[in-house]
Amino acid sequence: MTPNFIKSHEAAADIERYRFVAFSGTGKLVTTAAAATDPIIGSSDTFGAEAGQMADIIQGGWGSIEAGGTFAAGDPLTADADGKAVKAEPVAGSIVRIGGFAQDAAVDGDIVDYLVAPGIINTPA
Numbered sequence: 001m002t003p004n005f006i007k008s009h010e011a012a013a014d015i016e017r018y019r020f021v022a023f024s025g026t027g028k029l030v031t032t033a034a035a036a037t038d039p040i041i042g043s044s045d046t047f048g049a050e051a052g053q054m055a056d057i058i059q060g061g062w063g064s065i066e067a068g069g070t071f072a073a074g075d076p077l078t079a080d081a082d083g084k085a086v087k088a089e090p091v092a093g094s095i096v097r098i099g100g101f102a103q104d105a106a107v108d109g110d111i112v113d114y115l116v117a118p119g120i121i122n123t124p125a
Helices: none
Strands: 005-010 020-023 030-032 040-044 054-066 076-079 085-087 094-102 111-123
Touching (some): 020 076, 040 111
Antiparallel strands (some): 020 030, 020 040, 076 085, 076 094, 094 111
């Protein structure tokens, strides 16, 4: 058994399934994370959500995410422009947000498990 913490939030825009999610900047509304700098709070479940509907966001435990590129098990993951998971890479002078750590190797389009662990990679200039 893998217990998860799932919290429902209203979707500010359509959210596809298995995508990283961030707060939209308007109250507690959520939207698809679209960059490595977006403050990822978790991932959408198997259903996603339409704008104005409630989205179940996996915010703790294990989640599933769609890969937007190639990564290995154990890699830190962040969001690409579509909210898919890509390997988080340090950027000098920037903060890169992560949604968690890959539990499987993946290539673009794979649905894989990841350990939900929002955080940052802070690299001095």
